[in-house]
Amino acid sequence: MATIVGSVMTSHVPSIGNAIAKHRENDPYWKPFFDGYPPVRAWLDRVKPDVAVVFYQDHGLNFFLDKMPTFAVGAAPEYRNADEGWGIPTVKPVKGDPALSWHIIESLVADEFDITMCQEMKVDHALTLPLALMWPGGGDWPVRVVPITMNHVQHPLPSPKRSYRLGESVGRAIASWKEDVRVLVMGTGGLSHQLDGQRAGFINKPFDLMCMDALVDDPKKLTRYSALDLVREAGAQGTELMAWMAARAALPGRVTKVHSHYHVPISNTAGGLLALQNDGAALARAA
Amino acid sequence: MKGYNEAFQDIPGTVVFDATQSRLGYHLNQFCMSLMKADNRAAFKAGERAYLERWPMTEEQRQAVLDRDYNRMIALGGNIYFLAKIGATDGFSFQNLASKMTGVPEDEYKAMMVAGGRPIEGNRSKTGKAK
Ligand SMILES: [Fe+2]
Numbered sequence: 001m002a003t004i005v006g007s008v009m010t011s012h013v014p015s016i017g018n019a020i021a022k023h024r025e026n027d028p029y030w031k032p033f034f035d036g037y038p039p040v041r042a043w044l045d046r047v048k049p050d051v052a053v054v055f056y057q058d059h060g061l062n063f064f065l066d067k068m069p070t071f072a073v074g075a076a077p078e079y080r081n082a083d084e085g086w087g088i089p090t091v092k093p094v095k096g097d098p099a100l101s102w103h104i105i106e107s108l109v110a111d112e113f114d115i116t117m118c119q120e121m122k123v124d125h126a127l128t129l130p131l132a133l134m135w136p137g138g139g140d141w142p143v144r145v146v147p148i149t150m151n152h153v154q155h156p157l158p159s160p161k162r163s164y165r166l167g168e169s170v171g172r173a174i175a176s177w178k179e180d181v182r183v184l185v186m187g188t189g190g191l192s193h194q195l196d197g198q199r200a201g202f203i204n205k206p207f208d209l210m211c212m213d214a215l216v217d218d219p220k221k222l223t224r225y226s227a228l229d230l231v232r233e234a235g236a237q238g239t240e241l242m243a244w245m246a247a248r249a250a251l252p253g254r255v256t257k258v259h260s261h262y263h264v265p266i267s268n269t270a271g272g273l274l275a276l277q278n279d280g281a282a283l284a285r286a287a
Numbered sequence: 288m289k290g291y292n293e294a295f296q297d298i299p300g301t302v303v304f305d306a307t308q309s310r311l312g313y314h315l316n317q318f319c320m321s322l323m324k325a326d327n328r329a330a331f332k333a334g335e336r337a338y339l340e341r342w343p344m345t346e347e348q349r350q351a352v353l354d355r356d357y358n359r360m361i362a363l364g365g366n367i368y369f370l371a372k373i374g375a376t377d378g379f380s381f382q383n384l385a386s387k388m389t390g391v392p393e394d395e396y397k398a399m400m401v402a403g404g405r406p407i408e409g410n411r412s413k414t415g416k417a418k
Pocket residue numbers: 012059126189190240
């Protein structure tokens with residue numbers, strides 16, 4: 001049976017891609033951000049996931065306003081990145097795990113989540129940059145991926161509560177998968193930021209830190225917020241917090257915090273990182 | 288149920304990208320999407336007005352693009368994720384666009400971010416009703 005090793009949630013700001021491409025990890029501006037990652041990389045080296053199931057929003061590379069699914073699951077053998085028109089370098093393709101993707105799709109639909117199924121899908125910086133942060137160096141990716149996108153572009157957005165339930169359902173699907181694979185669940189985006197209008201540059205550190213704490217011990221508490229609340233409290237693009245909530249919800253039992261890190265700013269955004277170990281899986285391994 | 292657009296009116300300095308905005312800006316955002324191809328970026332830079340004529344936008348929207356007036360583009364239905372492709376075509380970062388939208392020099396904007404960003408105090412609610 002499949003095992004969920006834990007969850008990693010991280011910001012995915014596009015300028016991280018340029019910083020990596022230009023080797024700026026040790027520049028004074030970037031070092032306080034990149035310094036958050038080594039402890040999580042060391043943990044990943046120990047738990048060695050085979051597959052990453054990644055919750056994120058597509059920012060217009062694969063989906064546009066012509067067809068905008070609220071939730072979509074990729075089921076492709078390979079996912080390619082492409083020119084996003086944002087001046088960030090493209091990265092190498094990522095392998096998929098179509099059998100696990102279809103199992104998750106079947107479980108979600110049985111659970112009454114009417115998701116969109118995609119046998120072809122481009123993946124944008126919201127999937128590729130978190131992989132590059134976890135597994136730097138430009139070698140082959142050590143994981144296959146199952147991308148799960150959430151609409152944070154076009155309102156009405158799904159609610160935080162619905163996003164959380166989606167994560168719970170994905171967690172149940174993974175736990176019932178017959179293959180003996182080790183699965184990491186990732187949620188990418190956020191934390192507080194606003195890119196547009198006169199409120200651009202908005203950051204809400206107390207709210208971010210409260211959320212990062214709640215995600216460890218009391219994640220359901222965050223489901224009382226509406227999408228409107230998140231726009232107000234976390235910024236117009238801070239709604240990406242919902243991807244963190246879904247990734248956390250996939251871990252049903254007790255968790256141990258592996259590492260957390262918070263740094264303002266990366267570009268216009270509060271950079272957050274949280275890694276949680278699934279205690280159930282850790283116990284099973286020790287036995 | 289309170290109208291979706293109405294519910295967002297209370298947040299200062301923010302245009303939420305809802306149905307109203309998305310319907311207004313559909314072709315403006317389509318134009319932005321075309322800039323994901325290097326050939327199209329070159330064609331746009333070679334003749335901006337002629338390139339903009341290819342999309343059934345309003346004249347107001349075309350003028351806002353030519354003026355690089357991002358607040359105006361947003362008011363006319365542009366979404367920042369798509370508008371940023373114009374910025375990148377011009378060689379500008381998100382931070383540069385943010386400095387334009389907030390009307391402060393880029394170095395001043397960057398300094399504000401390094402100092403912790405724009406705070407929630409005074410930026411939560413126009414009416415003060417939201418706590
Ligand atoms: Fe994002």
